[in-house]
Amino acid sequence: MSIDVFTFRIVLKDKPFNRHGVLYVVASIYDPLGYLSPVTLIAKILLQEMCQRKLSWDEEMSADELLHHFANASQTGYGVVSYLHVIGVNRKIHCNLIIGRARVAPLKRTTIPRLELTAAAIAAQMDSKLKTELDLKLAPSVFWTDSTSVLKYLRNALVKYQTFVDNRVNLIRDTYDIMACRYINTSVNPADLASRGLSICYFLQSSLLFSGPDFLKKDETHWPTMP
Known part of the structure; x- marks a missing residue:
C-alpha cells in the first residue's frame, strides 16, 4: 500500500x-x-x-545561551533529554529540545541509583558532544536529576567509590561544575518520559518533552531548589 x-x-x-x-x-x-x-x-x-x-x-x-540536560531512570530503562535555553532581547526566553536518548535497562538487574548515575554520565557525554557540534558561544551547562542519590555521589568528595560508580562520578565532575547539578521533581522531569516510554498520542501532545519544564521559561529565581 x-x-x-x-x-x-x-x-x-x-x-x-x-x-x-x-x-x-x-x-x-x-x-x-x-x-x-x-x-x-x-x-x-x-x-x-x-x-x-x-x-x-x-x-x-x-545572547545568554546554555544547555540544560535532564536525566532519569526506571526499572525498564533510562533516558536523557537536552535543551537549548536562550535569553534574547528584552530577556525573552526560548527553550527547545535539541536531542534525546533512551535505552532499555540491562537484563542483569541493577539498582535504580546506578541506572540514574548511568543516565547522568550519558548526559555529560551529550554535553561534551553538543558543545563541539553547536557553533554557538554557550554559557556553562546545567544538569538536572530527580535522584538525590546521584547528587550525593557527586557532592561527596571524601568517599572512595567502587569502580562502576567512581568512573561515572569522575566523568560527570569533569564535565559540570558540581553546583550546576540540580534537583528536579520527577513529575516535571522530561527525562522521566524518555525512561518509561510514551504512546504516540501522548508523545505528539507533550509540551513538557518538546519545550521543557515551565520553570525554564522563568527567571532562575523560580528554578527548583534542593529538597
Whole structure:
C-alpha cells in the first residue's frame, strides 16, 4: 500500500550567528505551503530581534545561551533529554529540545541509583558532544536529576567509590561544575518520559518533552531548589 507524503530535505551550511547567517538559513528552506511555519518562525523571530537591536549585517548576536540536560531512570530503562535555553532581547526566553536518548535497562538487574548515575554520565557525554557540534558561544551547562542519590555521589568528595560508580562520578565532575547539578521533581522531569516510554498520542501532545519544564521559561529565581 502506497501513501502520499510531503518530505523536506534541508542541507544547512555552517554560518555565523549574524543577520547574514540567519537570513541564509531562513531563505534556504523551501516551504511554499507553509508546513514548516512553526519551525521557521523561531528563526524569523530571531532575525527580527537582531533588527530591533540594530545589529549590522556582519555583527554577531550575543545572547545568554546554555544547555540544560535532564536525566532519569526506571526499572525498564533510562533516558536523557537536552535543551537549548536562550535569553534574547528584552530577556525573552526560548527553550527547545535539541536531542534525546533512551535505552532499555540491562537484563542483569541493577539498582535504580546506578541506572540514574548511568543516565547522568550519558548526559555529560551529550554535553561534551553538543558543545563541539553547536557553533554557538554557550554559557556553562546545567544538569538536572530527580535522584538525590546521584547528587550525593557527586557532592561527596571524601568517599572512595567502587569502580562502576567512581568512573561515572569522575566523568560527570569533569564535565559540570558540581553546583550546576540540580534537583528536579520527577513529575516535571522530561527525562522521566524518555525512561518509561510514551504512546504516540501522548508523545505528539507533550509540551513538557518538546519545550521543557515551565520553570525554564522563568527567571532562575523560580528554578527548583534542593529538597
